Amino acid sequence: QVQLVESGGGLVQAGGSLRLACAASGRAFMRYAMGWFRQAPGKEREFVAAIAWSGLNTRYADSVKGRFTISRDNAKNTVYLQMSSLKPEDTAVYSCAADTAHYIVPQTTSGPYNYWGQGTQVTVSS
Numbered sequence: 001q002v003q004l005v006e007s008g009g010g011l012v013q014a015g016g017s018l019r020l021a022c023a024a025s026g027r028a029f030m031r032y033a034m035g036w037f038r039q040a041p042g043k044e045r046e047f048v049a050a051i052a053w054s055g056l057n058t059r060y061a062d063s064v065k066g067r068f069t070i071s072r073d074n075a076k077n078t079v080y081l082q083m084s085s086l087k088p089e090d091t092a093v094y095s096c097a098a099d100t101a102h103y104i105v106p107q108t109t110s111g112p113y114n115y116w117g118q119g120t121q122v123t124v125s126s
Contacts, residue, residue, distance in 0.1 A: 002026050002098050002115040009094060009120030012086055016124070020081040022096030022117055030074040033099040033106040035113055036081045038092035038122075048094070049081060050106030059106050064090075086124045095119040 003025040012018055022034070035050035049070035050059045058070055067086075072079040079096060097113035099106070107113070 002028075002032070002100070004096050004098060004115055004117035006094065006096055006117045006120040009122045011123045011125065014086060014088055014124055014126050016086050017082070017084045018086065018122060020083070020094055020096075020120060020122070022079045022081075024077045024079070024098065026077070028100075029077040029098075031100065031103050033103045034070075034072060034079040035097045035099065035106060035108075035110075036070060036079075036094060037097060037110060037113075038090075038094045039119075040089075040092040043092075045095075045110060047108045047110070050099075050108060051079065052106050053103040057104070057106060059108055061108075083122070086122075088124045088126045090122065091124050092122060093119040094122050 008020040036048040039045040051070045069082040098115040099112045
């Protein structure tokens with residue numbers, strides 16, 4: 001079992017920055033690919049960013065490329081999402097997820113992720 005707990009959400013003005021963190025339980029964290037997804041009210045969950053176990057392979061949604069950076073610290077069992085130049089359309093509940101199978105090539109769809117956190121709210125005001 002893997003437990004994931006997100007933190008760092010909040011209210012920020014457009015153009016501002018936030019850093020989300022996702023702490024994972026268990027000693028096998030470094031074997032997992034990790035992803036961030038988000039869901040806005042009335043919309044389907046969408047992929048944001050993902051990172052392989054090594055941290056060397058990352059993938060981003062086109063909508064956040066160049067503004068968001070995903071990283072991980074395997075010694076701390078934590079994955080981060082640094083968000084900059086935030087826009088009102090980035091407002092959503094952000095959830096982290098663990099993929100215990102595809103740890104080399106991070107996946108961009110939600111199906112392969114078998115553990116999920118509860119999510120943290122990010123609100124960007126205009």
